[in-house]
Amino acid sequence: MGSPVKTVNSFSEAVSAMFSSKSLWRLSNQKGNHALVYEVDGHDILVYTDEGKGVTVQNGSVPFKIKRLFATGPNSWTIVSQKNENFLLTLINDEWNLKQINNDVKGDFDTVAMKFNEQEMVVVADPYYFVHGNCGTEPEEMAGVKRRPLGTTFQKRPYNFAEEKCATNDLSREVTFLGNTVIRALPGFLTPGNVIDEKIKSHNCLGFLEAIDLDRKKICYVPIPHDDKLGFHYQDWVASITKSQFHMIPWNDEQVLTIDSSGTIRSFELSISQLSKSYDEWKRMTTGIDDESKLRMEFDRKPEDIDFSKLDEPKLGKFDPKNAPHTGGNQWMGGTGGYNTAGLGGIGGPFRLDAGHDVHQMPDFAKQQVPAHILRKAKEVAKLEYAKKLREINMSDYDASAYDTVWDKVQASSRKLSSVIDQLEAKKKEREWAKHQTSGDLDDGKLIEGVVGEQNIYRRRMDKDPDPGAPQTKPxxxxxxxxxxxxxxxxxxxxxxxxxxxxxxxxxxxxxxxxxxxxxxxxxxxxxxxxxxxxxxxxxxxxxxxxxxxxxxxxxxxxxxxxxxxxxxxxxxxxxxxxxxxxxxxxxxxxxxxxxxxxxxxxxxxxxxxxxxxxxxxxxxxxxxxxxxxxxxxxxxxxxxxxxxxxxxxxxxxxxxxxxxxxxxxxx
CATH class of the missing domain: 3.40.50.410 (von Willebrand factor, type A domain)
Incomplete structure (x- = not known):
């Protein structure tokens, strides 16, 4: 640094500079036990270190005016000057070092985030999506992917988020990394409109999370929903913090959180690796760990898709040896969302038949309009086919593979339950005479005690709990x-x-x-x-x-x-x-x-x-x-x-x- 970082004697001395002028001081993000507070458009930096038993404060300065400062590791920070020069500040063995990061990229760029990985680094800097480089050379060899011209944006810039109202935004807090995915909070007026689905409307959206997959070179935009509880009372305050109408918070290596002025917190998984894990977990929960069958989709058929003229006598339908999917018809066995034949999701068919295809479901109102004579006929066919199926089951040979398919999943559980049953104890209470009671039947053995005035000379029939561990006498x-x-x-x-x-x-x-x-x-x-x-x-x-x-x-x-x-x-x-x-x-x-x-x-x-x-x-x-x-x-x-x-x-x-x-x- 311009002057050595030194330990100050008092807290008041450390912060006096922060209140001695109209300077803007800002706290950088943290990745370790050091918190850096810096003077925006100034030279000074305060370093607060959590020593476990207390906090020490150091101060120092740099020979250039600071635009922003953000942590890139527990003991490393990137400082961006007002001239958009990049410097790396490190703390090694209690020694502070400042080094300029030179690059061979033509033109100026404004760094808002940086990530180091061995000899490589990734820089998020406007006007680029990202800049990738080798930091083992001098100057660093870097190449960037420039942002496309915005053209028509998702929405116009609101007046209460004008440029001057957002001038104090800390852009470094609008970007984070999830593995090799860059996540950036964007307002709708800085999001290209041609890449957003037309179903997403500006009045229902606070902004977007831009996710850039560095490995696959893919970009996607995730909308942040507008909460109904969100008011417009704090718009000036929100604009002073972020132009995106929500604040993004790095949570861990897998998730980011967003929070808006209504207090709504949302969690997002945006990296391909984590989404794949979550997808596999969802698939395991819905289809079973060992189930190799494909996932299936359910589709609700629209009212205008229903054609009651296709309703006819219930029948089994024709067998398709290719097992091709059939939807909305009345000819094939195993179809979905159709009429008269055995299948799923349709109306007027005699019974259910799952051929393993995605299901197109008829709405309930369509089922309610099936004529009574068709329903009666369908039940008759189902009854005959059910009886036929039961006869087939009774006459069938033992299918060991079918049995083992189910048994293998429950074998260990069956043995555990069997051991639980072995430990069952008696619970039924036995009725017996309880003596020395003050009411009930007179105890013949206590006649003399009654003559001399004792009161506990009665006996009563009462239930007695079995002794712990007593064997069952009844099943x-x-x-x-x-x-x-x-x-x-x-x-x-x-x-x-x-x-x-x-x-x-x-x-x-x-x-x-x-x-x-x-x-x-x-x-x-x-x-x-x-x-x-x-x-x-x-x-x-x-x-x-x-x-x-x-x-x-x-x-x-x-x-x-x-x-x-x-x-x-x-x-x-x-x-x-x-x-x-x-x-x-x-x-x-x-x-x-x-x-x-x-x-x-x-x-x-x-x-x-x-x-x-x-x-x-x-x-x-x-x-x-x-x-x-x-x-x-x-x-x-x-x-x-x-x-x-x-x-x-x-x-x-x-x-x-x-x-x-x-x-x-x-x-x-």
Whole structure:
């Protein structure tokens, strides 16, 4: 520096220069334990260092007027002079060094950000998108990509963001790096209008984040939404800070945040590497870790696309050996958004058939206008095809690969659940005589004590809790009520809800295999056809892998051929009523209802489900939501009894949920 950086004796001495004149002082960004405060259009710099036990202050000056100063590392800073010269300030072994960065770029450029990577550096400087160079040479060999002429901008410059009102903006705080991606906050009046989608309107947008991928040499513009709460009371203050109407904050190596004057904070991932990670994580959550099938899109068909003249007699449709996607027609089996044939998302078809294509969905109002005679015919065809499918399942050979596909995902979980069942203890209370009571039946053995005036000469029949660890004398009773409605099949491509249900069912059957002396169970399903479709009956359990696989096949077939509708609440009513008849025959009675949380569609209020769950205290009732559109499952969980409702987003969570269910009932 022009004069040596020195330690000052007092805080007042350090800041006296900041208030002794009308100079503008600014705090630079920080990347370490040093904070630099500099005089804009002046020579002086103050260095505040956090020493752990206190803060030391140093001051110094440079032999040129400072335009801006920003950190490029924990112990390095770039200083830009008023003549747009670039200097590198470093702190090495407690020694301050100042070096000018020369370059061979023709013409002047205004540096606002800089990044060093070994012998390379990237400079963000107007009028360039970026300048890339080798800093191992003297002068540095640099080449830049100049910005295109703006031409027509996204919006005109607002009067309250005029140039003079934004004169004090610190441009270095409008740029950051996410890996090899340059992120820059831009107002709409500095954003080229020809690259912005016409759907984005200026009144709904505060500005843009410009993301420049240095590796791929690609640029994109991300709009920052206008918040309805945003007022115009602080526009002059905002203009003095940033011309973009929002402030960008580097958060970490993966994200930037934005904040506007309404207090709204938003998080953005803008680097290709992080977006790829997030995309893979989203894909894992929606399609499963091991699912190799492609992601599928859902499209809502527009009202004007509906042609009721295509409605005809329900039929299976023609088989396409090439499995090409068919949309909106009435000829092919496995099409979407069409008429009369077996497929998905259409109207008037006999049953659901997923051929693995993107789904074009007919609106609900179109389904409501299908004539009654077509609906009746569709149900007749579905009933015949369902019966045919069940016969095929019963006569089919064992498919080991199909079984292993499901079993491999739940094998470890099944063993864990099996060990939980092995540790079950008795819960049923025994009734016995309790003596030395002050009321009840007279105890014949205490007649003499009664004569002399004692009062605790009675006995009463009371329930006694079993001793800890006491073995079961009666089996526990478990009734598993699974959702096998049409929506399970329809939306399986969306979140794998049917697959999760099949996995959970197989895990339960295998975990309870050879444990029926401890737990008697049965498995039923609920759908638009019935509140109780039997799949496994008490004491008629699947004996081998073939029978267990056939159970899963029958469940899947029911979801494909059943009528639309919902019997979730009725299924719970039916289960509780059935267990109440013989509840004294078992150590404990548990009902576990599995639903895809698609209740709002059928006008079912959470209070109806809650009422049934708490109706009979002797029946422990639990609900597991295994699939959900949007946040409906999470919303329902908040409105149902605490500790009795679970949201299953991954099958591997089911053993823990089952363990929690058994532990909570035993502990009561």
């Amino acid at each position: 526990k009773r478990l009734k598993l009520c699974l959702d096998v409605s049409g929506s399970m099949y329809r939306f399986n491509g969306y979140d794998q809800r049917l697959l999760k249900t099949l996995e959970a069912t197989l895990m339960t059957m295998t975990a309870l295999d050879s444990k029926t002396s401890k737990v008697k169970y049965d498995i039923v399903g609920h759908s638009g056809d019935s509140p109780s479709v039997s799949f496994v009956k008490v004491d008629e359990y699947p004996k081998n892998n073939k029978e267990r696989l056939d159970t899963l096949k029958r469940m899947m077939a029911h979801t494909q051929y059943c009528a639309s509708g919902d019997n979730t609440v009725e299924s719970l009513q039916f289960a509780i009523k059935e267990l109440s008849v013989k509840k004294e025959d078992y150590d404990e009675n548990v009902v576990i209802l599995v639903s895809d949380a698609n209740l709002e569609r059928y006008g079912i209020h959470p209070s109806e489900l809650r009422r049934e769950m708490i109706k009979d205290p002797a029946i422990n009732t639990f609900v597991i939501f295994i699939g959900s559109l949007s946040t409906e499952a999470d919303d329902l969980q908040q409105q149902l009894p605490a500790g009795k409702t679970f949201v299953l987003k991954n099958t591997s969570e089911l053993p823990k949920i089952m363990e929690t269910i058994f532990a909570s009932t035993i502990a009561q």
